[in-house]
Amino acid sequence: MKIKDKVLIVEDEQSISNFISMILQASGFDTIVVRTGEEALTMVSSHCPDLIILDLGLPDMDGMEVLKSVRKWSNLPVVVVSARNHEHDKVEALDYGADDYLVKPFGTSELLARIRTAIRHTRTALPNGEIAQSGKFTTGELTIDYDKHQVLLRGENARLTVNEYKIVALLGKYAGKVLTYDFIIRELWGPKAKTDNQILRVNMANIRRKIEKNPGQPEYIFTEVGVGYRMREDD
Amino acid sequence: MKKRIHIPWPEEWKKKTTLLHKQGNLIYTPKDFIISFCLYLATVVACLLLRSVDKTGDTSYVAMLFLTDVFLTAVLTDGYLFSILCAVLGVLSVDYIFTEPYWHISFTLAGFPLTFLVMMTISILAGALASRAKQVEVTQRQMQREKMRGNLLRGMGHDIRTPLTGIVGATDVLLEQDGSLTPQQRQELLRSVNEEARWLMRVTENLLSITRIDGENASVKKTPELMEEVMEGAVSKFRRHYKGIPVQVHLPEEALLVPMDPLLMQQVLFNLMENAARHGETVTQIDLRLTRQESGAVLEVADNGVGIAPDRLGSLFDGTSHPEEGREDARRDMGIGLSVCRTIVTAHGGTITAENQKEGGALFRITLPIE
Numbered sequence: 001m002k003i004k005d006k007v008l009i010v011e012d013e014q015s016i017s018n019f020i021s022m023i024l025q026a027s028g029f030d031t032i033v034v035r036t037g038e039e040a041l042t043m044v045s046s047h048c049p050d051l052i053i054l055d056l057g058l059p060d061m062d063g064m065e066v067l068k069s070v071r072k073w074s075n076l077p078v079v080v081v082s083a084r085n086h087e088h089d090k091v092e093a094l095d096y097g098a099d100d101y102l103v104k105p106f107g108t109s110e111l112l113a114r115i116r117t118a119i120r121h122t123r124t125a126l127p128n129g130e131i132a133q134s135g136k137f138t139t140g141e142l143t144i145d146y147d148k149h150q151v152l153l154r155g156e157n158a159r160l161t162v163n164e165y166k167i168v169a170l171l172g173k174y175a176g177k178v179l180t181y182d183f184i185i186r187e188l189w190g191p192k193a194k195t196d197n198q199i200l201r202v203n204m205a206n207i208r209r210k211i212e213k214n215p216g217q218p219e220y221i222f223t224e225v226g227v228g229y230r231m232r233e234d235d
Numbered sequence: 236m237k238k239r240i241h242i243p244w245p246e247e248w249k250k251k252t253t254l255l256h257k258q259g260n261l262i263y264t265p266k267d268f269i270i271s272f273c274l275y276l277a278t279v280v281a282c283l284l285l286r287s288v289d290k291t292g293d294t295s296y297v298a299m300l301f302l303t304d305v306f307l308t309a310v311l312t313d314g315y316l317f318s319i320l321c322a323v324l325g326v327l328s329v330d331y332i333f334t335e336p337y338w339h340i341s342f343t344l345a346g347f348p349l350t351f352l353v354m355m356t357i358s359i360l361a362g363a364l365a366s367r368a369k370q371v372e373v374t375q376r377q378m379q380r381e382k383m384r385g386n387l388l389r390g391m392g393h394d395i396r397t398p399l400t401g402i403v404g405a406t407d408v409l410l411e412q413d414g415s416l417t418p419q420q421r422q423e424l425l426r427s428v429n430e431e432a433r434w435l436m437r438v439t440e441n442l443l444s445i446t447r448i449d450g451e452n453a454s455v456k457k458t459p460e461l462m463e464e465v466m467e468g469a470v471s472k473f474r475r476h477y478k479g480i481p482v483q484v485h486l487p488e489e490a491l492l493v494p495m496d497p498l499l500m501q502q503v504l505f506n507l508m509e510n511a512a513r514h515g516e517t518v519t520q521i522d523l524r525l526t527r528q529e530s531g532a533v534l535e536v537a538d539n540g541v542g543i544a545p546d547r548l549g550s551l552f553d554g555t556s557h558p559e560e561g562r563e564d565a566r567r568d569m570g571i572g573l574s575v576c577r578t579i580v581t582a583h584g585g586t587i588t589a590e591n592q593k594e595g596g597a598l599f600r601i602t603l604p605i606e
Contacts, residue, residue: 085443085498087497087498105436107475198459198492201459201460201461201464201490201492202490202492204461204464205461205463205490206490208463209490214484214486215463215486215490216463216466216467216470216484216485216486216523216525217467217470217482217484218467222467222471223461223464223467223468224468225460225464225465225468225497225498225501226460226497226498
């Protein structure tokens with residue numbers, strides 16, 4: 001018998017947990033549904049799910065509390081699903097270790113794609129397994145060569161500056177995942193860097209002009225407005 | 236021990252004094268101080284100049300100039316404070332500087348009480364008139380805002396009720412007539428419910444975006460954002476909802492940082508594209524163009540559809556742009572998307588206009604100040 005991935009759905013709205021559970025079961029996952037944060041924490045330690053889908057608005061506590069206490073001892077992927085649409089809610093959840101953040105209402109195909117990405121990321125020791133093996137990351141016609149510190153577009157050097165390369169390399173490492181401005185700045189310029197994301201934006205504008213056919217309709221690096229950037233996954 | 240005597244202060248008086256302060260009749264602002272000081276200085280200088288030029292010894296212009304000064308101060312500053320101060324100062328100056336003996340106060344002058352009275356009266360009257368005019372302006376602005384909100388709510392109500400009716404109707408049929416429906420019919424009903432519900436979601440998004448605008452000042456929290464990123468977000472959202480219509484993005488060479496609330500501006504662009512898709516009828520292509528001009532960042536959303544009926548161009552953004560009769564009435568959205576656009580763009584200090592292109596199709600143009 002094939003062992004299925006187990007998903008814990010933490011959601012107090014029954015109509016929503018029902019439909020999420022149905023889709024996941026139809027797509028080959030096992031599901032457990034709980035309604036409160038308290039139950040969620042018990043289930044996490046007793047059932048060891050492969051992924052948590054977490055609603056932020058729970059009846060007994062804020063979903064953020066669940067996220068924080070899970071993150072104290074576990075790296076298991078958490079996809080936050082919330083009606084809160086404000087950028088700072090997203091940034092906060094991502095900075096506290098959520099793997100992804102979906103705003104309600106969301107499409108079912110989107111949900112499945114994000115869940116698969118999140119599970120895959122935690123399976124490999126490095127954020128991106130392909131890089132560990134070959135030292136390269138390829139998506140579409142773009143290749144990041146981590147050994148030579150180069151970004152190649154259709155086999156040709158895209159001539160990125162050092163900073164530009166560092167940004168692309170970081171995004172490639174976490175391809176498919178949204179990296180917040182703060183996270184990128186901290187990784188690149190150290191924890192003491194001023195959190196002014198203007199420089200990052202300007203760099204990003206230049207990167208796009210070098211690697212995208214049309215910077216207004218990017219194929220490789222996508223913007224999560226007010227939150228951060230996400231690199232397209234390898235195909 | 237000293238005993239504190241409590242003087243009863245009737246509620247009525249209290250109300251009056253607070254009212255006085257609320258209306259700002261005796262308020263002090265540095266700006267007003269500078270205005271009145273400059274006016275006074277100009278008057279004195281003008282009088283001194285005239286006196287040095289004019290050798291006839293006639294000084295009747297002095298009183299006139301000071302009257303003008305008092306009047307102007309009353310009109311240009313808020314409340315009474317500065318106009319009254321100006322009147323007092325004016326009377327003293329006329330006496331001190333411009334009446335024989337010069338540079339000397341002489342209260343014995345016969346005309347003194349009269350001049351004082353006239354100046355005082357003028358300052359108070361002019362001040363009262365000016366503040367009333369300002370009051371009227373404020374009320375008018377409030378009324379306009381109320382009207383806009385009313386229109387918006389009416390549009391919203393309609394936009395929500397129509398799809399809801401469809402959903403309730405379709406699900407009623409599904410629940411009650413289940414036995415007699417063919418699988419195709421069932422699919423069709425379900426699809427219509429799904430479509431209406433999706434439309435409702437987008438109406439709700441518009442509603443929510445309005446709540447991000449600070450109602451009191453109708454302003455938004457701005458941060459410098461890359462315009463192209465905001466356009467990218469709007470376009471990818473549009474693609475998810477309207478797969479059939481290609482969107483082409485045209486950017487200038489240089490990246491443009493514009494202060495804005497990015498989510499709101501994304502909503503504006505999405506609404507405009509959605510408007511083109513729903514109302515353009517024959518739209519097969521949408522162009523999104525960003526340029527930098529002297530007036531600021533200019534965003535254009537152009538389509539190749541049937542364009543906008545000329546009689547609707549004027550009231551397109553009011554949320555009232557729906558003719559009562561005709562097939563337009565059957566449309567679900569009554570342009571609240573567009574009134575939301577205007578509300579958002581205005582709150583950014585920008586402008587939004589609509590026109591028909593010569594080669595056909597509608598064109599919406601947004602201008603946002605860059606700094």
